[in-house]
Amino acid sequence: MSESQHSQPDEQLKFLRLHLTNFLSYRSATLDFTDLVALVGPNATGKSNAVAAIKLLREIPYHGLPVAIARRGGFDQLRHRSSGRPYNPAIRLDFRFGDEEESFYELKLRGVEGKRYEVKEERGEVHGADGYVYSFLASDGMLTWSERRNDGTLVENPELQLAIPPGQSAVSVPASYGVFLVSRVLQSMQTVEINPARVGELQDPSSTREFEPDGSNTASVFDTLSPADKSELVDELAAIVPGIDRIEMRRFADKVTLAFYQEIHAGKRREFLAKQMSDGTLRAFSILLAMHQPSRPNLLVIEEPEIAIHLGALRTLVDILQQQSEASQVVITTHSADIIDTLGVDSIRVVWNEGGESRIAAVAEHSREPVRQGLITPGQLLKSDSLDPAAA
Structure with a gap:
């Protein structure tokens, strides 16, 4: 079967859950995805480590497994430790295309002498x-794969084999269509942690159509949007920052930036360059742009969107993210009770640390019930440290 005959990944892709085993602070945990999920919990409990797993998976097809691991501090840093003993990490991602049966990708690593690793x-x-x-399986440096119909009939590629370089992932060597599909799935996840200073400064023109996680190529990405997408983004930003009615790219010699047009008095409008806008405005704009980028991710992870955004604007931003999550799933890490109240209790995943192990769970039933009865809000429970996780 030629590649042109295969079905392609499409908008029907849904991420179901992420399983972490012996990964950083996690001994064993599962993060269940919905359209929009908020990870909440005190600092140093493991929220960022769950995000690190998503970053690692995304970077494997882009940069290769060795680079993806090096960017996390090296293999030895990835291993969970209990009583000083390091364990071998594993990650599994479950997903689905449309109404088809569940699909999965799983990666298991083990340490070898000299703080090195192998797959x-x-x-x-x-x-x-x-x-x-x-289906495909890589083990002991060899990749095998096969294709079959849903009834189990083998189509082609029975027990074909390919050698995989030591320490490398099969996803970096897309020898089969199954591996290619997994590579596309991993690339369709993205994490962003906006740095308003990088958004506001003069930027180098960028040929990429993909949003940089810190927002350092916002001008170039915005310029690639269709007129309809630009108009929608401006309207969304205007709901957060009243008076914004136009955004344009500006060139200064070999640099680019954005100009924001905002009505400051009745009938009077002023142009502000990006560096003149507030950090909260630049952060909100960049988050919206990440949702509208040409290579729109199927799963977008936003770390602490509440930073520098005032309360009224924050609630509007979350409302917009909820609407957009129908097309692209969203994961938020947050400490904001206001975000939690806007989302509702079913979207919350509590992260906590117990005995040196990070855990993730939905909100416990005894915490949900008073919320359902209108006696208290999820945000109030969070503030009073009473947003308890469901028992494992």
């Missing part, structure tokens, strides 16, 4: 919309 096992199974199941 113990890497496997995936993708149920495509074309009625085919694409």
Whole structure:
């Protein structure tokens, strides 16, 4: 079967859950995804470590497994430790295309002498919309794969093999269509942690159509949007920052920036360059732009969107994210009780640390019930440290 005959990943992709085993502070945990999820919990409990797993998975097809691990501080830093003993990490991602059966990708690593690592096992199974199941397994440096119909009939590629370079991921060597599909799935996740200073400064022109996580190429990305997308983004920003009615790219020699047009008095409008806008405005604009970028991710992770954004604007931003999450799933890490109240209790995942191990769970039923009865809000529970997780 040629690649042109295969079904392609599409807007029907949904992420279901992320399983972490012996990864950083997690001994064993599962993060369940919905359209919009908020990770809440005190500092140093493990929220950023869950995000680190998503970053690692995304970077494997882009940069290769060795670079993705090096960016997390090296293999030895990834391993969970209990009583001083390091354990071998594993990550599994469950997802689905449309109404098909669940698909998955799993990566297991193990340490070897000299604080190095090797891929113990890497496997995936993708149920495509074309009625085919694409499977692969990488173990002991060899990749095998097969394709079959939903009824189990083998189509082609029985026990074909390919050598994988030591320490590398099969996803970086897309020899089969199943591996290619997993690579596309991993690339469709993105994390952003906006730095308003990088958004406001003069930027180098960028040929990429992909949003940089810190917002350092906002001018170039905005310029690639269609007129309809630009108009929608401006309207959304105007709901957060009243008076904004136009945004344009400006060139200064070999640099670019954005100009924001805002009505300051009745009938009077003024142009403000990005560096003149508040940090909260630049952060809100960049988050919205990440949602509208041409290579729109199927899963967007936003770290602490509340920083520098005032309360009224924050609630509006979250409302917009909720609307946009119908097209792209969203994960937020936050300490904001106001965000939690805007989202509702079903969207909350509590992260806590117990005995040196990070854990993730939905809100416990005894915390949900008073919220349902209108006796208290999720944000008030969070402030009073009473937003308890469901028992494992």
